């Protein structure tokens with residue numbers, strides 16, 4: 268049996284609830300498929316052959332374990348000790364592949380013959396297309412037209428990997444609308460198709476399954492910190508879009524009550540402008556894409572479009588477990604602007620020779636504030652969720668605008 | 671018995687299926703909605719499903735998505751839909767089922783919605799993304815106030831879920847004819863109807879078949895077997911194609927009258 272943190276063992280696997288959050292707010296047509304997925308997942312957890320195949324693929328194919336690296340020059344600039352969990356070194360360049368390999372194995376177990384996914388930054392789409400190529404399964408990815416534009420390299424990667432990319436033009440033409448379209452496809456083709464959800468969002472059991480597949484980040488980095496730093500970190504920091512890299516790394520430390528868990532959302536142009544993607548910091552409780560959680564919405568319960576420079580964070584919802592961690596105080600959430608993320612992006616390039624994803628840059632942008640709070644003698648572990656090659660065009664355009 | 675159950679019972683006595691017509695409230699505007707509901711009722715609709723628009727209608731195809739977008743751009747809210755129901759009640763007694771997604775309901779407040787809906791003259795709720803497991807907060811107060819809560823059964827529902835829907839139904843059960851979104855083309859309405867017919871007997875409740883029913887011929891394929899038939903996207907498209915409210919009213923009159931021609935059971 269794998270290590271399952273204490274806080275994560277309650278009746279969640281039955282009810283899919285995290286306090287009042289989570290659940291299954293979907294069309295009746297999909298309910299049996301969610302039951303089927305829950306059963307398949309639970310069986311897979313008890314099946315040593317499944318776990319062995321997953322571990323082997325994560326190791327030999329995806330390149331795990333990933334290093335935890337002490338960032339000396341960044342530490343000096345920031346004014347505290349900073350450690351990086353290098354998910355950018357995973358095959359495909361982000362943490363997303365931890366989840367897609369697991370879900371594709373589940374899909375095969377359920378004898379599904381077709382895979383669909385939504386994607387924002389395109390990292391989850393690439394990771395899904397990759398896992399599908401590996402298993403010889405056809406793959407279709409839904410992506411907002413705006414994201415197709417700003418993450419073009421990932422569209423090309425998906426196509427090379429044999430996936431069909433559907434450009435979604437409804438609504439804000441971003442991640443939310445891609446997920447709407449994926450759900451419409453799933454409700455139509457549910458008998459043959461597995462919907463590979465890319466974050467800890469969506470109806471139960473997705474938030475649980477995706478967290479558990481991403482928990483490898485936290486498991487590894489906890490051991491690595493004890494080994495390399497000789498102690499647990501004082502704080503763990505991750506960016507939060509849907510919340511999967513954050514949930515994955517938090518999972519390793521959730522029972523260590525002295526370790527602060529900090530999620531960083533996208534403040535876009537600034538929370539006060541209303542143009543942001545920070546439902547935990549500035550949203551209310553609502554139901555979107557199958558789960559109850561924090562969402563950006565009007566007084567009348569219409570979902571509001573999110574705004575972020577980062578396609579992977581440009582989403583008005585967030586995984587339900589984060590909502591519960593926020594309410595219980597076990598984790599805290601903050602938000603940083605597009606501009607702050609751009610500065611942090613450049614800083615990591617300059618100080619460490621690492622080009623991070625724009626999503627990830629949000630986590631780094633919080634470090635100066637946190638370092639001031641914790642002082643020189645602290646260890647901060649940051650989830651370096653992905654690499655930034657896909658973002659070069661956006662970054663260069665923005666930097667030119669700034670002059 | 672509520673107005674909706676009465677409507678099904680009347681249709682049964684007339685040896686025909688009940689015709690349920692879907693309209694998106696506020697498309698093209700709420701004043702037009704009043705006229706369109708009255709026109710549909712006058713032309714033979716037995717029950718109106720009044721759609722409450724939502725920004726992210728994941729169970730709807732393009733036609734109803736566009737209708738919801740038009741309606742929201744015009745400023746439709748759940749509160750305004752209830753006001754509209756009140757106005758409609760001055761004109762017709764046709765049963766009105768509020769049809770939509772959960773988040774606007776959650777934002778309004780479930781108990782408050784039930785109170786205000788009952789007061790406005792609405793007859794019940796059908797919430798697409800509120801399966802039995804999540805529905806207690808709305809269903810409880812609704813049933814207590816004498817409003818209907820209409821459960822759905824899908825082609826994928828297993829016997830346990832079908833039984834659960836049967837136990838929850840206070841008037842009819844909505845039977846989704848196929849896996850898909852609204853507005854899709856049904857490939858096999860005949861066998862869906864036969865399945866519905868078997869379920870009606872088993873559950874002792876009327877079933878209405880929706881999704882993919884567009885024409886008089888579709889209605890005629892369903893009517894011999896099912897107690898009710900729902901037409902939505904075809905109505906919404908007729909309204910979309912009209913150049914004015916008057917034209918839309920005329921189009922709805924014509925379409926609903928034609929559809930009633932398919933309801934008989936010989």
Ligand SMILES: Cc1ncc(COP(=O)(O)O)c(C=O)c1O
Nearest residue numbers: 390508509510511512579652653
């Ligand atoms: C590198 C990277 N980090 C973070 C995210 C945000 O997702 P999540 O919050 O689920 O980790 C994305 C999403 O595309 C991503 O590509």
